[in-house]
Amino acid sequence: MGRLRFLNAGESHGPALTAIIEGIPSNLEISSDYINRQLERRQQGYGRGGRMKIEKDRVDILSGVRFGRTLGSPITLMIKNRDWENWTDVMAVEGEPTGKREITSPRPGHADLVGGIKYGFEDLRNVLERASARETTTRVAVGAVCRKMLEDLGIKIGSYVVSIGELSIEELIVGVPLEERFEKAEKSVVRIPVPEEDDKFKKLIDMAKQEGESLGGVFEVFAIGVPPGLGSYVQWDRRIDGKIAQAFMSIQAIKGVEMGEGFRLAQKFGSQAHDEIFWEKGRGFYHRTNRAGGVEGGMTNGEPVIVRAAMKPIPTLMRKKSLQSVNIKTKQPFDAAKERSDVTAVPAAAVVGEAMLSIVLADALLEKFGSDNWEEIKGRVEEYRKYVMEF
Ligand SMILES: Cc1cc2nc3c(=O)[nH]c(=O)nc-3n(C[C@H](O)[C@H](O)[C@H](O)COP(=O)(O)O)c2cc1C
Ligand SMILES: C=C(O[C@@H]1CC(C(=O)O)=C[C@@H](OP(=O)(O)O)[C@H]1O)C(=O)O
Numbered sequence: 001m002g003r004l005r006f007l008n009a010g011e012s013h014g015p016a017l018t019a020i021i022e023g024i025p026s027n028l029e030i031s032s033d034y035i036n037r038q039l040e041r042r043q044q045g046y047g048r049g050g051r052m053k054i055e056k057d058r059v060d061i062l063s064g065v066r067f068g069r070t071l072g073s074p075i076t077l078m079i080k081n082r083d084w085e086n087w088t089d090v091m092a093v094e095g096e097p098t099g100k101r102e103i104t105s106p107r108p109g110h111a112d113l114v115g116g117i118k119y120g121f122e123d124l125r126n127v128l129e130r131a132s133a134r135e136t137t138t139r140v141a142v143g144a145v146c147r148k149m150l151e152d153l154g155i156k157i158g159s160y161v162v163s164i165g166e167l168s169i170e171e172l173i174v175g176v177p178l179e180e181r182f183e184k185a186e187k188s189v190v191r192i193p194v195p196e197e198d199d200k201f202k203k204l205i206d207m208a209k210q211e212g213e214s215l216g217g218v219f220e221v222f223a224i225g226v227p228p229g230l231g232s233y234v235q236w237d238r239r240i241d242g243k244i245a246q247a248f249m250s251i252q253a254i255k256g257v258e259m260g261e262g263f264r265l266a267q268k269f270g271s272q273a274h275d276e277i278f279w280e281k282g283r284g285f286y287h288r289t290n291r292a293g294g295v296e297g298g299m300t301n302g303e304p305v306i307v308r309a310a311m312k313p314i315p316t317l318m319r320k321k322s323l324q325s326v327n328i329k330t331k332q333p334f335d336a337a338k339e340r341s342d343v344t345a346v347p348a349a350a351v352v353g354e355a356m357l358s359i360v361l362a363d364a365l366l367e368k369f370g371s372d373n374w375e376e377i378k379g380r381v382e383e384y385r386k387y388v389m390e391f
Pocket of ligand 2: 012049050051052055093131132133134137187252342
């Protein structure tokens with residue numbers, strides 16, 4: 001990252017999750033209510049397991065904000081784990097290991113086995129506690145602070161689910177504007193932009209649940225109103241599409257990322273793949289298509305930034321005949337069903353994707369327009385927008 005840095009910490013069943021963000025300018029209005037709205041959105045979505053009934057994620061702002069405005073100093077965010085109370089003996093922050101309730105059976109598709117080998121653990125709980133996607137809660141909180149900056153500049157971030165398993169709404173949304181897709185997705189229990197189709201998706205998820213199965217899917221995240229010129233072509237690690245891809249791939253269970261038409265572009269002739277350039281007085285340069293997904297040459301080009309991500313099916317399965325694995329102590333094969341897991345978390349991952357895109361775009365904005373005082377930065381962005389219009 002450039003101007004903006006954040007670290008997060010916390011175990012899935014530990015007392016709390018925290019994040020420290022550095023580089024947020026002074027004088028940005030922010031409130032815990034604003035952040036909590038995003039935390040709530042991440043907790044929704046049909047197909048989640050028992051844990052989401054326990055947690056009610058709420059942020060405490062511990063530093064960097066006074067009277068509802070940022071100070072320019074590091075911002076500390078904390079979200080308590082309600083489930084911690086049920087796990088104090090297992091997590092035993094200051095206790096001695098007893099061997100009781102040790103996890104020695106690595107789950108396929110998880111960090112368990114290789115994490116145990118890498119860090120030298122006999123109790124694989126030491127791995128899974130931190131590898132868990134519970135951590136994405138703090139990413140959404142950090143993303144909300146970044147989203148507030150983008151919102152102040154008239155940049156809108158949204159997302160929706162395109163498919164779960166083999167069920168897709170792709171053909172039903174051709175020609176529907178992005179914002180409308182987003183508004184409709186907010187009304188859908190699976191975050192699809194066609195809520196009328198919700199029952200079909202619910203049925204599929206219910207069926208998977210009954211079978212002890214899990215499902216993955218594809219979601220799309222977009223940003224409208226992004227000024228051109230964020231990111232750069234001059235060095236490989238400054239290309240914004242590269243940063244976006246890294247940010248999305250870092251979300252647990254994401255196995256593919258594309259910008260705009262991405263993989264679909266590979267099947268087209270060149271004349272059908274690129275976005276022609278037009279110009280109008282009072283509007284400046286624009287494109288009539290956006291196959292590139294708003295990025296050319298590693299820079300935003302003024303069109304909506306569009307990112308898609310593919311999520312694999314949740315690896316923990318509840319079925320009796322589950323995936324085979326081998327106990328790390330006894331070396332005996334086991335095939336154990338688990339008692340709690342999400343069936344699918346594609347809708348939640350889409351909200352995490354919004355946070356990651358907000359973070360990358362906010363960072364790039366601060367790199368281009370300065371990073372001290374938000375009031376000053378906003379003025380510079382306005383000036384730049386005029387310059388672009390007149391270019
Ligand atoms: C929002 C969200 C919720 C998840 N919930 C679960 C879950 O309940 N059970 C599970 O086994 N994996 C879940 N995962 C996926 C695992 O965290 C992930 O597959 C695992 O840590 C291995 O990482 P990798 O898939 O990126 O290789 C979830 C992922 C996300 C993004
Ligand atoms: C807690 C969250 O997601 C968790 C992510 C997760 C995993 O293995 O990634 C496993 C599940 O946790 P548990 O094992 O406690 O039931 C999910 O509920 C969350 O999203 O806030």
